[in-house]
Amino acid sequence: MDMQSELVGRVMGWLDQAAQMALGWLTSPAAWSQFALLVVAYLAARLIAGRLSRTLTRIVTPAAEKAGMIAGLRRFSLRFLPLMLPLIAYGLTALGEAFTRSMFGSGDVIAFGKRLFIFIAARLLVQEVLTDGFLRLLGKYVLIPVAGLYALGVLDDIVLRLEEAQIVLGNIQFSVMALIRGVIAGALLFWMGTWSNRQSADYIKSQKELRPATRELAVKATEILIFGAAFLLLMSIMGIDLTAIAVLGGALGVGIGLGLQQIAANFISGIILLVEGQTTVGDYVELDGGEKGTIVKMTARACVLETFDGKWIVVPNEHFITTRVINYSDAGSANRYEAEFSVSYDTDINRIPDIIEAAVAALPFVLQKPDGPDCELAGFGESSVDFVVEYWVNGIDDGKNKYRSPVLFAIWNALKAEGIEMPFPQRVVHLKTQND
Template identity: 45%
Template sequence: MNFERINEIAQTLFQQVLASVTELGFYLQLLAVVLTLGLAWALSAKIKHAVDVRLQSVTRNQSWLAQPLEVVKGLLLPVLALMSLGLLHAALQQSGLDYEVVKIAFSLLLIITLFIVIHQYVNHVFVAAMLKWVMMPTAALYLLGWLDQTVVFLESLAFQVGDIKLSVYAVIRLLVFGSILFWLGRISNRYGQQIIRNKQNLDVRSREVFAKLFEISLFLVIFLLLLNAVGINLTALAVFGGALGVGIGFGLQQIASNFISGLIILLDKSMAIGNYIELEDGKAGVLKKLNMRSSSLQTYDGKMIVVPNERFITSAFTNWTHDDPRQRYTLQFSVAYDSDIPAIPELILNAVKQHPQVLLEPELPDCEIVEFADSGVVFQLEYWIEGIDDGRNRVGSDLLMIIWKTLHDNDIAIPFPQREVRILKDE
């Protein structure tokens, strides 16, 4: 960086300020500014008093007036001060007198007013930060007539990175434009994907494919616009693309594999958002997100399992709700041998059919004998429900309770293991 240039500019500015404060016109302008601000303050005090009186007389039906009047009170003084200084500036300019002090005071007051407005009335964090730290300094430099000189100065503060020369101005422009572009990109991506997912004429999987392609295309366009905004020649991307290909071949092959696997999953329709997926290792959950690198399965106990997309391509998994959300489950129970065995299936089926989540199609519930065990007769209940019999949709526990109550009400015993011990006497 050119530190001698910085020192020269600082000394020049100091000499200009020193020369200004020794002239009589400086103090006359300063006095005019103070009197003008005092007049604005007195006028705003009277108007605020009138507004307070009006607020006290606001009825319940006129309550909508309260907030606008409070806003008027908060901005009254800075607005009147700006108007007064603006009139003073115009009068001095028309008369041919010096007005530099008035101009500086007007610019500073305008910046303070904008800061108050942004701080109190702009709630979005990113927008407020951009207005405070980018737009306000730029507006101040423009009003003071220093914007062009500042740009030239920042361009002169440059440093060399290999064969590329970067200036402080280029870095600032990159950060500002990059932040704005990616903020707009996130908003556009959110609303664009929402519009795509609301297209009911497309199936769920097609909507996810188009939403993902829209996201990739949008951020690719933003990246190219950002490179163009900072003055990078896009033809240089051919060399960069070749280097990126080599990098993917060696160090980024796993990331590239997961990215391509994600596109394959969306295109081959093997699973979609909302499907219940069970992996080979027994982990299972509802597919909540399908990102470019990984997919997220949410378990019924609130945990989120992050699975690399490649795993769904290279290993087996079970999609419980791929084509039909209805699932068939079985439950087993035992009764004692001295029970009325032929009557038990009808008793159990009549009770089970009363459960609101048990389906009567594609098949009716079925109860049949599966085994004559050591301690009792084993029955198996088969039933269909919509969804997975787990979590909030836990039906199996309800049916076990229904089976127990039905057997208990009909005096049917549930056997438990019994052993007969014989003691042989010694002859």
């Protein structure tokens, strides 16, 4: 209750002070002369801004067919033209204030007008220039109220009161003003960091001459650098002693050594994977544990595999370092597969290789390099002679690429066309009677 009463009393004092000031301005000839200077400054600023705006628009506007970074920056700069009028008016009133104070020793009215132009510029910035939702929200609830308090001349008093109010958390001490400043700066720095990280990541990923692993490593390093710098800058803005952060870092190091060993191991393993480049985004891999799929994402902690049935498998990076990994490379590499089949013992098996190799080679996806189809005798079974045909294809025989099935169809059709029987298991049973 005492704090509320003190706040209400202070606000009433400000209102009374403002009323007395306004009454003094209305009855003072010097104030009326300053009002006249304000009007002249505004009209002059309007004239200058109008002509300058037309000239700058003609010079800065790029041709409609122009594209690229420079053209984008030129179009972006045109969005700030609405700020020209209040800023020019602010400069002219600043000159008028210096003149009136030097000549008459007073300039409160024109100083108020100068601050009012800053408030108008802040409103135009939020309403007409800013398009990002977060920045407009920050401008609406932070920039405009601060500009309003500055225009009324009470901003310095409020800032002083907030600086005097202290918050103590153990060895860390900071003012309420530092906390407010830190929250605002933290939000702005986080937005700037996110935007910068997104822009830098897009730029790095567009460099096709770099290996995918190198691009991923550069993206991660840039992300750590950007947000690390933002964190240190935020601590400095809030006035927090960085030695306390050093103590916290030491405690964190102990925590990593005792309880976060797996996380640290996965993080280091992720860096090793990105540096070596033996596995990267787009590779089809099979792990010792049976997991297999295409790597679609590599993070600091794990790799994400996408199976051909659409499932995502999150595999810790450590598994790629400490266990056996089969890397089939990307979908465009050549891989060899086999297809088994059998023929009856009545077949002239010397004809089989030529028939099958020709049938399999006729398939459009079968490669002739590094080697064409190769049909080999695999063995003699109980009911059949067993063969295997080896063939090379581009990609992985799974998911959308079903190579084995067309190969088996080709083998079946080729054998049927030559009248060659594919046997099934048979048994010969002899029955003996007592008369035998």
